[in-house]
Amino acid sequence: MLFEAGRILTALDQEFSRLAAQLGDHDVDGSSAQAIGNALQLLRNRERGDVMAVRGQFGALGTLLDRIDALAAPAGPELASAVAAIRATMARVGFEGNLRLLESSWRDVVRELEQLMTRVRASGLADDRKMAIGRTFVAWESGDLLTQAASGAPGDSAQGAVEIQTENLTAYLRDRLGDPGLRVTTVCPLAGGFGKQTVLFDVEGTAMSGGFVMRRDIGRRASVPNDCHLTRQEFPVIMAARARQFPAPDALWVDTEHRLLPGGDFIIMRRSPGKLAGNFFGARTAIPPSLVDSLADIAARLHALPPLYELGNLTDSIRADVWNLPLRHCTERYIRNWYELFLREDHTPSPALIALYDWLLENVPDRQGRPVLLHGDIGFHNFLFDGDRLAAVLDWEFAHIGDPAEELGYIKVTVGAALDWERLMARYQAAGGSAVDPATLRYFQVWAYARNATAANLLSTLFNLGEVDDLKLAFLPVGHFPHFLRGAQALIDAA
Numbered sequence: 001m002l003f004e005a006g007r008i009l010t011a012l013d014q015e016f017s018r019l020a021a022q023l024g025d026h027d028v029d030g031s032s033a034q035a036i037g038n039a040l041q042l043l044r045n046r047e048r049g050d051v052m053a054v055r056g057q058f059g060a061l062g063t064l065l066d067r068i069d070a071l072a073a074p075a076g077p078e079l080a081s082a083v084a085a086i087r088a089t090m091a092r093v094g095f096e097g098n099l100r101l102l103e104s105s106w107r108d109v110v111r112e113l114e115q116l117m118t119r120v121r122a123s124g125l126a127d128d129r130k131m132a133i134g135r136t137f138v139a140w141e142s143g144d145l146l147t148q149a150a151s152g153a154p155g156d157s158a159q160g161a162v163e164i165q166t167e168n169l170t171a172y173l174r175d176r177l178g179d180p181g182l183r184v185t186t187v188c189p190l191a192g193g194f195g196k197q198t199v200l201f202d203v204e205g206t207a208m209s210g211g212f213v214m215r216r217d218i219g220r221r222a223s224v225p226n227d228c229h230l231t232r233q234e235f236p237v238i239m240a241a242r243a244r245q246f247p248a249p250d251a252l253w254v255d256t257e258h259r260l261l262p263g264g265d266f267i268i269m270r271r272s273p274g275k276l277a278g279n280f281f282g283a284r285t286a287i288p289p290s291l292v293d294s295l296a297d298i299a300a301r302l303h304a305l306p307p308l309y310e311l312g313n314l315t316d317s318i319r320a321d322v323w324n325l326p327l328r329h330c331t332e333r334y335i336r337n338w339y340e341l342f343l344r345e346d347h348t349p350s351p352a353l354i355a356l357y358d359w360l361l362e363n364v365p366d367r368q369g370r371p372v373l374l375h376g377d378i379g380f381h382n383f384l385f386d387g388d389r390l391a392a393v394l395d396w397e398f399a400h401i402g403d404p405a406e407e408l409g410y411i412k413v414t415v416g417a418a419l420d421w422e423r424l425m426a427r428y429q430a431a432g433g434s435a436v437d438p439a440t441l442r443y444f445q446v447w448a449y450a451r452n453a454t455a456a457n458l459l460s461t462l463f464n465l466g467e468v469d470d471l472k473l474a475f476l477p478v479g480h481f482p483h484f485l486r487g488a489q490a491l492i493d494a495a
Contacts, residue, residue: 134355409444
């Protein structure tokens, strides 16, 4: 007897829901339990919707094109013909009954929409019309993706990599350190995170003893090929920051060979004390004044570091010549490089993201001051607190040189309403940081959302292409990406 796939998926989802509560990390953002639950939800929705759901997407697209046609009318025939070409593609699809072919046609149409937004950017349309078109794309694209993730009824491994276990990690450490009596006693993969695999482990031995962390690249390709997303690029930044007494992790070595542990390159670090206080979307509880002060102090301390010329030309965003650029040029260079990276790399077409980059590149703040080292992902999802004390700032993969206001805009996004912002800024300035006007702060909040939307798009595309097989990446396009788009557009509208 054959069962309908949707019925099997529904029963499987219910069974998993009962088991997930026993796993302890079912509500942790990015955990294996959450990834499985999200994947089942996506599969169930796809099975239930079938071809009619995709046809519904095409139907909604007709309304979008009507709106774009009206807004783009003053630009003349070029944009009108581009819209007409998209309508022609839609007409050719007709009543295709094969779900895979219909979805392939849908991706082709979205790719044409991305190209349309690129033409809008280059057109002679007035800025208010360009912004209105961008806003229309953000509302449509984020709504379409969130619909795919809508709820109905109620271990990470990279391609070609071995799973980290006590036996093979013991063999690797014995070989590297020349300590035949060394023994790994526990290995615990850490839930959460999208760009790296993190493994906690404990060691007993002469050459090495105590608690340690392995931070490992997720696949053959870098998760996002810029900034410090490769561990071999992240390692020297951590070392340079720690050498200046900044609370970076105690990184011991980076290994790009690791013949006994096939897979991604990795950093080995001593385990820092403390625990995380939140995730990207904010702190888990209201932030007490002492932690607000700690956050302000650490940001000011980081931004006061002198240029780290010893890093040389480490990445495109950490180069010897960038330390001396005017702030505006430094910011524009960094954001334009992200934009060009998005277009150059394998990505999922996104006209909404193109619209956000259009706004960002047209509105770069012109500020006085010098570029500084930025962590690039500061927030309570990357802070270890030991009581009220900040024990370590983790995960330097987004490190780059830039405007210190960029860091503050990112903090504003990550901590949400849980933080007394006036107190933080007063403390930040008292510790040596510079004041930031509201318009500049809002600009970098938009950038925080847009950059994370770009990274989410590129990461999920790597998953779709089979470059990495971390299941939690499958939920990024419908779970996180649309919220990043809407968050950015809301800030633009508020301006």
